[in-house]
Amino acid sequence: MFNFGQWTAAFNNWLMGLGTPEWLGITIECVLIAVLILLTYTVLALFYILYERKLCAWFQCRLGPMRVGPWGLLQVFADMFKILIKELISLKDTDRFLFKLAPYIIITSSVVMLACLPWGNGLQIINWNIGIFFVLAVSSVGVLGILLAGWASNNKYTLIGAMRSGAQMVSYELSLGLSIITIVVMAGTMNINELVLEQANGWFIFKGHIPAIIACIIYIIAATAETNRGPFDLPEAEHELTAGYHTEYSGIHFGFFYLAEYLNLFIVSGIASLMFLGGWMPFHIPGWEGFNAVMNWIPSIVWFVGKAFFISFVIIWFKWTFPRVRIDQMLSFEWKYLMPFSLANLLLMTLCVAFGWHF
Amino acid sequence: MNLLLEIGNGVLSITAMLTGIGLVFAALLIARLISPRSFSVKKSEPYECGIPTRGESMIQFKAGYYIFAILFLIFDVETVFLYPWSVVMRGLGPQGILCIAIFMFVLILGLAYAWRKGALKWE
Numbered sequence: 001m002f003n004f005g006q007w008t009a010a011f012n013n014w015l016m017g018l019g020t021p022e023w024l025g026i027t028i029e030c031v032l033i034a035v036l037i038l039l040t041y042t043v044l045a046l047f048y049i050l051y052e053r054k055l056c057a058w059f060q061c062r063l064g065p066m067r068v069g070p071w072g073l074l075q076v077f078a079d080m081f082k083i084l085i086k087e088l089i090s091l092k093d094t095d096r097f098l099f100k101l102a103p104y105i106i107i108t109s110s111v112v113m114l115a116c117l118p119w120g121n122g123l124q125i126i127n128w129n130i131g132i133f134f135v136l137a138v139s140s141v142g143v144l145g146i147l148l149a150g151w152a153s154n155n156k157y158t159l160i161g162a163m164r165s166g167a168q169m170v171s172y173e174l175s176l177g178l179s180i181i182t183i184v185v186m187a188g189t190m191n192i193n194e195l196v197l198e199q200a201n202g203w204f205i206f207k208g209h210i211p212a213i214i215a216c217i218i219y220i221i222a223a224t225a226e227t228n229r230g231p232f233d234l235p236e237a238e239h240e241l242t243a244g245y246h247t248e249y250s251g252i253h254f255g256f257f258y259l260a261e262y263l264n265l266f267i268v269s270g271i272a273s274l275m276f277l278g279g280w281m282p283f284h285i286p287g288w289e290g291f292n293a294v295m296n297w298i299p300s301i302v303w304f305v306g307k308a309f310f311i312s313f314v315i316i317w318f319k320w321t322f323p324r325v326r327i328d329q330m331l332s333f334e335w336k337y338l339m340p341f342s343l344a345n346l347l348l349m350t351l352c353v354a355f356g357w358h359f
Numbered sequence: 360m361n362l363l364l365e366i367g368n369g370v371l372s373i374t375a376m377l378t379g380i381g382l383v384f385a386a387l388l389i390a391r392l393i394s395p396r397s398f399s400v401k402k403s404e405p406y407e408c409g410i411p412t413r414g415e416s417m418i419q420f421k422a423g424y425y426i427f428a429i430l431f432l433i434f435d436v437e438t439v440f441l442y443p444w445s446v447v448m449r450g451l452g453p454q455g456i457l458c459i460a461i462f463m464f465v466l467i468l469g470l471a472y473a474w475r476k477g478a479l480k481w482e
Contacts, residue, residue, distance in 0.1 A: 026370070033371070033378075034377065034378040034381070037375060038378060038381075038382060084386070084393065084394070085393055085395075086394060087396060087397070088387075088390060088394060089402060091403050091404070095417075103383055104379070104380055107382055107383050108380055108383075110379070111375055111376070111378055111382065112379065114375075115372075126371045127368060128368050151417065153405065153416075154412075154416045155406070155412070155416055156416050159418075160420070163421070163424045167427045170427070170428060170431040170435075171427060174431065174438060177435075177438045178438060181445045184442070185445045185448050189446060190446055248405055251390055252386050252389075252390040327481060328481035328482075331481055332479060332480075332481070336474065339470065343467060347460065347463065350448065350456055350459065351456075353448065354453070354456055
């Protein structure tokens with residue numbers, strides 16, 4: 001497979017070869033990385049807005065956005081521009097500092113998570129040896145932003161929305177973490193790059209058979225709840241709570257929550273594809289040499305992004321298939337079913353690894 | 360494979376964080392430059408549900424959320440203990456599995472206690 005690391009190494013050598021001092025080189029590279037992250041972030045957000053709107057439309061037998069640009073492709077740009085030119089209304093009695101701090105926390109946590117994802121062979125920015133744990137830790141910081149937004153808005157509905165969201169996100173984080181631990185037990189590493197390389201001879205969902213498939217299902221359910229989507233969108237249940245925790249935000253302030261929501265959808269899908277579907281590893285069937293060669297020919301970045309989009313499709317599909325759950329159903333589903341199941345699944349996986357029952 | 364061969368992950372994480380902060384800051388700056396501004400008393404009132412707000416909004420709310428937050432705290436700390444074990448699990452042999460089985464039994468006992476006490480019931 002083509003290693004994108006060659007490009008970055010070549011660039012690094014070229015920069016050093018010019019005789020740039022080390023601090024300048026590091027600064028230039030950091031700035032380039034920042035620009036790259038920003039570009040990826042905005043392009044992904046724009047794509048996801050169109051992706052979701054089109055999919056939602058098709059699930060409801062509608063056409064979706066069609067007027068602006070060919071096939072509605074320019075709709076998202078129009079939306080973004082509209083949101084930028086809207087007035088930022090400053091409200092009285094809000095906790096001004098926390099009100100303005102909340103979007104910073106939410107966006108920053110999603111940007112850092114995005115930088116941890118393995119985009120392709122050698123295309124990864126942050127690569128801690130505790131990678132996946134770091135991602136989970138950063139994702140739980142995002143909850144703080146939502147709680148702050150709801151509390152600081154001086155609005156009873158946002159407060160209820162934020163509290164629901166907080167309770168939901170912290171609850172489902174447990175099964176999310178446990179299903180990831182299940183895979184870490186099998187892989188024996190938390191480094192994201194090594195996790196992907198471990199799957200060179202088979203994705204974890206095939207290698208770990210029954211426990212890995214259960215973990216994958218638990219992960220996707222928990223991820224749906226973690227991103228406040230689908231049947232678990234009660235923090236922003238529009239019939240009860242106006243718009244949930246971001247009711248009082250206007251203009252681009254609201255846009256930040258919107259952006260972070262779509263980016264979080266991509267990030268949870270990316271982690272699912274990394275943990276279960278092999279990250280950027282191509283699909284191989286043992287023995288089919290020609291087929292494997294064709295699969296190897298597809299660039300690694302296409303594999304990763306394709307898998308992530310597929311998981312996002314499934315999560316968007318949930319939204320139009322299941323009715324919204326009530327809060328008591330949501331909490332009892334997590335604590336009485338998902339949690340015990342994921343603990344039992346972890347034990348099952350431990351036994352599988354101990355007795356060598358996995359591939 | 361690291362993008363920057365010499366730069367540590369700490370610097371890269373800080374770069375990503377600064378990028379996030381910069382994104383919000385820049386977008387806010389652009390919005391402030393091109394968006395209209397006007398002031399009126401009515402506009403600065405919270406929207407809430409459409410009618411004027413009654414009383415304070417930063418109020419006490421349902422205690423049930425706190426119970427779930429506390430439960431989460433207990434179980435989250437316990438999952439944090441599971442992470443290091445999960446990495447070295449292969450090297451520990453049967454003793455490691457036995458220890459973690461006991462640990463998880465205690466964990467499930469805690470969940471069962473909370474369940475029995477009615478902490479998981481939402482009313």
